[in-house]
Amino acid sequence: MTAQSSLAPGDRLYDYTTQGGAAWRVSALKEVSYDVRIQPQLLDPANPALAHALMSGTAPARRLIVIDATVHSLYGERLAAYLAGHDVEFQLCVIDAHESVKVMETVFEVVGAMDAFGVPRRHAPVLAMGGGVLTDIVGLAASLYRRATPYVRIPTTLIGMIDAGIGAKTGVNFREHKNRLGAYHPSSLTLVDPGFLATLDARHLRNGLAEILKIALIKDAELFDLLERHGVGLVEQRMQPGEGSAGGVALTVLCRAVQGMLQELQPNLWEHQLRRLVDFGHSFSPTVEMAALPELLHGEAVCTDMALSSVLAHHRGLLTGTELGRVLDVMRLLRLPVLHPVCTPELMHRALADTVKHRDGWQHLPLPRGIGDAVFVNDLARQEVEAALLALAEHEQAPRQPALRDPVDLGA
Numbered sequence: 001m002t003a004q005s006s007l008a009p010g011d012r013l014y015d016y017t018t019q020g021g022a023a024w025r026v027s028a029l030k031e032v033s034y035d036v037r038i039q040p041q042l043l044d045p046a047n048p049a050l051a052h053a054l055m056s057g058t059a060p061a062r063r064l065i066v067i068d069a070t071v072h073s074l075y076g077e078r079l080a081a082y083l084a085g086h087d088v089e090f091q092l093c094v095i096d097a098h099e100s101v102k103v104m105e106t107v108f109e110v111v112g113a114m115d116a117f118g119v120p121r122r123h124a125p126v127l128a129m130g131g132g133v134l135t136d137i138v139g140l141a142a143s144l145y146r147r148a149t150p151y152v153r154i155p156t157t158l159i160g161m162i163d164a165g166i167g168a169k170t171g172v173n174f175r176e177h178k179n180r181l182g183a184y185h186p187s188s189l190t191l192v193d194p195g196f197l198a199t200l201d202a203r204h205l206r207n208g209l210a211e212i213l214k215i216a217l218i219k220d221a222e223l224f225d226l227l228e229r230h231g232v233g234l235v236e237q238r239m240q241p242g243e244g245s246a247g248g249v250a251l252t253v254l255c256r257a258v259q260g261m262l263q264e265l266q267p268n269l270w271e272h273q274l275r276r277l278v279d280f281g282h283s284f285s286p287t288v289e290m291a292a293l294p295e296l297l298h299g300e301a302v303c304t305d306m307a308l309s310s311v312l313a314h315h316r317g318l319l320t321g322t323e324l325g326r327v328l329d330v331m332r333l334l335r336l337p338v339l340h341p342v343c344t345p346e347l348m349h350r351a352l353a354d355t356v357k358h359r360d361g362w363q364h365l366p367l368p369r370g371i372g373d374a375v376f377v378n379d380l381a382r383q384e385v386e387a388a389l390l391a392l393a394e395h396e397q398a399p400r401q402p403a404l405r406d407p408v409d410l411g412a
Contacts, residue, residue: 068130132164139170158208210299221372
């Protein structure tokens with residue numbers, strides 16, 4: 001007997017007979033769209049962008065705001081004044097967000113705040129304001145609460161603005177594994193205000209520049225040139241517009257990084273294809289970061305991975321000696337680590353093995369091919385990794401020449 005369905009022929013549910021029973025196959029499509037906007041002066045009372053993002057219809061808005069503790073200390077009063085000026089009723093959930101608390105217990109803390117506040121299911125997005133750790137935690141909480149609650153992201157760190165805050169992935173750490181638990185749940189809107197970088201410390205700014213360097217190495221040679229020429233100034237000026245060459249290129253660097261990342265994410269948002277260029281720097285680094293915790297920030301761990309991968313590329317003839325020298329010099333220029341004591345051959349072998357599991361049995365290891373291009377390899381041997389680690393160690397011990405500084409840093 002054939003199972004019967006009330007669906008029209010064009011609907012995506014198919015029924016067919018089986019021996020002694022019945023079976024159905026359900027096929028559904030979910031269209032996803034979200035916006036990323038660079039919006040300076042976000043907390044200026046005259047700027048309606050944030051208020052519009054929080055409004056729903058004509059009724060006064062009532063919103064839960066999950067905010068990083070440091071961000072709250074710096075911007076809490078301005079945020080409160082802005083929301084009051086736009087008739088937004090709000091409640092704060094303040095989280096001291098850092099890698100050590102990026103765990104399910106913190107997700108449950110946010111879920112508890114959502115439940116106590118009475119967040120409705122569809123039309124009252126939660127506002128997540130902080131760095132990448134905070135937005136990852138809130139994103140996962142929102143994906144779980146009522147199975148999908150909308151949220152808006154305001155990243156306040158550079159790494160959040162160009163990476164963690166603009167994709168679809170959310171996640172937290174589990175045991176010794178980086179982002180082992182998570183979900184695909186993009187925010188409906190991400191508002192990027194470069195002004196928040198003015199209060200970001202230099203180390204965290206460099207942390208974000210490491211992810212920008214990733215985009216530059218795999219697909220944007222012009223972006224690499226900008227980092228090479230203006231990297232020091234970008235850090236010193238906190239990527240704020242102003243006089244001098246670095247102030248003139250800050251917005252260009254930010255826009256090219258966001259554009260490059262979104263170009264790679266959009267056609268493969270759910271990662272059905274596990275060959276991803278944006279995994280450059282993320283083959284060894286998840287294990288390195290967790291092993292070194294709390295010594296290394298995420299971008300710093302990524303940089304050690306990129307340095308190792310660049311040496312591997314050089315040994316395979318994909319990068320010339322001059323190109324490798326430029327890559328490592330830019331890392332030093334930005335005062336990013338290229339090696340860490342936890343990077344032993346044993347740990348790197350374990351890291352690659354875990355990555356192979358994560359990529360469904362394949363290495364899918366991106367290596368730079370020149371500057372601004374990349375290829376994937378699946379035949380990386382343990383001996384190659386050990387040779388690359390040795391070469392990096394020798395490179396670190398070699399005498400260094402003073403790095404050239406760009407014109408703005410010389411007072412020009």
